[in-house]
Amino acid sequence: MSYPADFSLWSVIDLLWAVVNIGFFKVLLLNIPSIKGWSFEQLVIPLGLYNLLNAFIWGLFYPNMNEVVRGINRGDLDLVLTKPVSSQFMVSFKNVGISLFPSILTGIFLLWYGFSVNHIPIFKMIMIFPILISSIVIFYSLYFISVSFSFWVGRLSNAHELLPNAADTAKYPLEIFPAFIRFILTFIIPLGLLAIFPGKLLLSLVNPVYLLFPLFVAVFLLLLSHRFWNFALRHYSSASS
Numbered sequence: 001m002s003y004p005a006d007f008s009l010w011s012v013i014d015l016l017w018a019v020v021n022i023g024f025f026k027v028l029l030l031n032i033p034s035i036k037g038w039s040f041e042q043l044v045i046p047l048g049l050y051n052l053l054n055a056f057i058w059g060l061f062y063p064n065m066n067e068v069v070r071g072i073n074r075g076d077l078d079l080v081l082t083k084p085v086s087s088q089f090m091v092s093f094k095n096v097g098i099s100l101f102p103s104i105l106t107g108i109f110l111l112w113y114g115f116s117v118n119h120i121p122i123f124k125m126i127m128i129f130p131i132l133i134s135s136i137v138i139f140y141s142l143y144f145i146s147v148s149f150s151f152w153v154g155r156l157s158n159a160h161e162l163l164p165n166a167a168d169t170a171k172y173p174l175e176i177f178p179a180f181i182r183f184i185l186t187f188i189i190p191l192g193l194l195a196i197f198p199g200k201l202l203l204s205l206v207n208p209v210y211l212l213f214p215l216f217v218a219v220f221l222l223l224l225s226h227r228f229w230n231f232a233l234r235h236y237s238s239a240s241s
Contacts, residue, residue, distance in 0.1 A: 011102050014058075018051055018106040021171065036175035041117045043173075046199030048110030049128075050171040053135050053194055055103035057164050061140055063095045065147045065160040072150045077236060088229050092144065114202075124202055127211065131198040134214040138193055139167060141221035144229065151232040170194035190217055 025047070029040045068091045071077040080090045111128065114120070143163045150159050166189075174182045174192045185192035193214045200206045 007098070010100070014100050015102045015106065018103065021047060021050070022110075036173050038173045038175075041114070042199070042203055044110050044114035045118065045120075045202050046195040047171055048107045048114055049132065049135065049198055050195040051103045051107035051110060052132055053107075053139065053167075053170070055100045055107070056136050057139060057143075057167060059097040059100040059103075060093070060095075061143055062160065062164055063097055064092055065143055067091065067094060068147050069150045069158075069160050072236065075237075081233070081236075087233070088144070088226055092140070118203060120202060120204075127202060127208075130211065130215060131201065134218040135194045135198060137218035137222050138190060138214065139163075141218070141225040142189065142191075144225045145221075148225075148229055148232040151235045167191060167194065170196065172196070190214075190221075193217060 022044075025035075025040055025043050029035065029043075033039065035043075068077075071080070071091065077087075077091070080087050083090060115122070115125070143160075146163050147159050153159075169185065170191050174185060174196055177185065182192070186197075197206075197210075197214065201208060201211055
């Protein structure tokens with residue numbers, strides 16, 4: 001509300017990015033029926049999930065992870081560590097941006113359109129909530145772990161830039177990658193669980209029981225990120241040194 005022009009500008013930019021993502025697959029599929037079995041109508045589902053996740057990536061996580069890296073390099077983290085609350089919580093949710101609100105609207109629209117053209121039963125909308133939560137937690141945990149490496153590599157000032165851009169792979173069918181890359185994107189750096197795998201669940205391309213897999217991975221990575229953060233704090237030199 002203090003900077004309406006800035007909000008409006010970034011909202012338009014965010015909307016244009018959504019159009020580019022949709023248009024890319026639409027143009028790609030003009031002359032071929034599908035990409036590794038995925039039609040444009042089916043790809044709308046993971047694209048909708050990706051746009052919802054994108055709002056959290058750039059509106060919540062990115063500005064905070066940027067502050068984490070700067071706090072480690074400058075010693076500003078001292079003030080956070082003196083507070084009687086979880087330091088991980090403090091650094092992760094200090095800033096909340098609303099300039100990517102159009103991503104949420106675009107994601108909702110794409111999911112609505114995807115449900116309509118693919119004739120997905122309405123009751124499956126209930127699955128969106130655990131799917132989206134697991135995707136948000138998985139990305140956040142991976143992002144937080146990657147940023148925590150700044151404790152060892154102090155000059156790695158752009159550590160917060162890597163994972164948000166790598167998350168773009170989440171909107172592409174895993175089948176287009178070689179088997180080795182698919183294994184990495186599923187079990188090592190599970191970006192494939194952010195949108196494509198959940199899309200398969202909603203499209204009934206895999207058994208619904210596999211919904212437990214991303215939920216398990218989300219819980220595991222969240223606990224791992226907390227343990228790794230506490231371990232990394234031991235290597236924090238603080239402003240005094």
